[in-house]
Amino acid sequence: MDLKSNHTAPVVADSAPISKSRLGVPSSLLPYSSSGAFSPNLFLTVPRKKNGILDDIRASSLDAMKSSSPPHKKTRDFNNDLVAADTDVAYRTWMVKYPSALTSFEQITNFAKGKRIALFLDYDGTLSPIVDNPDSAFMSNDMRAAVKKVAKCFPTAIISGRSRDKVYEFVGLTDLYYAGSHGMDIMGPVTQFSDDHSNCIRSTDKQGKEVNLFQPAGEFLPMIDEVFNLLVNNTKEIQGAKVENNKFCVSVHYRNVDEKNWTTVAQCVNKVIRSYPRLRLTHGRKVLEVRPVINWDKGKAVTFLLESLGLSNCDNVLPIYVGDDRTDEDAFKVLREGNCGYGILVSSVPKESNAFFSLRDPQEVMEFLKSLVIWKKTTSAL
Ligand SMILES: O=P(O)(O)OC[C@H]1O[C@H](O[C@H]2O[C@H](CO)[C@@H](O)[C@H](O)[C@H]2O)[C@H](O)[C@@H](O)[C@@H]1O
16 A cells, blocks of 8 residues: 555644533443444545645644643742742642542542453653653652552553553563554454454564554554654754654654754654655654554554453443543543543643543552552452
């Protein structure tokens, strides 16, 4: 297939408008819907504008770039009490809509009674704090221990924008499921379901166990490599810019670029992907992400994993997804719209979200994971 032949434009994967009415604790459960998730035609068709300009220039507008990530400094600035107090009030007000998953823990576990919890965890900003150098985004040993324990109690998957190998290297735990490249590279269990599915191939994991690999964007690999090299070359004069190859997508980081040069970063990226109509641009935290125009995201990955694990019946399964970024909104949305699970947004600043609950930072994520383990052990002992 000639991936360049269809003249469609890159688009921003903006989250759909968030419903004004919050559902609260679901009172009834709908059967988990798999409709549309595994459409044989995974390609999104997005018409290119007549003038050939990127369909949505917001893809790289300065405003979008500025709002892509809160400054990673402490919320409380003791040299500026007033600002700190204002920030705190705004955060507390926001938390009325997105209550803390820690203070709402009983509500969550009450709803989980008689159900199996399935846990989905994002990596950067969720399990590891946001740092300037993406290669140094290590998770703490305490966090690793917490993830290990929680994965012994509940089926647990890491769903990251990183390449699967990279995120596995960071987490370093077996007995978890890993999905890299925003869900476009899933290593899951071998099941009848995977046998029936195209894009699935048998493989073995690092321990030699037979696994199933699902790579819906497999044919984009050469193109992504090509674009990675172009982006490295085109941004090499921009001080602080860093391009990361995430296998089925490419990240262009501008966290360490002087703000006055952010537009140059955006222009460089737009210039490259203009020649690749089958690629699109999305925003992460101080990062522009180039990825294939396919109908696949973290939300689809959650649905896929639940199906693969035989956990797609919401009557007895409660999926919980914890994430901090815009790409995690796709997963929150799947859980919200399916009325079948909880999204938990990790954020220290107020943000509109499809999540139900919030946690302030990775430290609170760890507390939440530990609480789940204690709850599981207590209830199993009864
Ligand atoms: O889905 P995730 O696991 O959250 O991955 C999303 C991106 O995370 C990484 O970038 C972010 O974290 C870096 C380290 O803290 C930070 O320096 C950067 O500014 C953030 O955008 C990762 O490097 C990207 O490739 C992922 O797509």
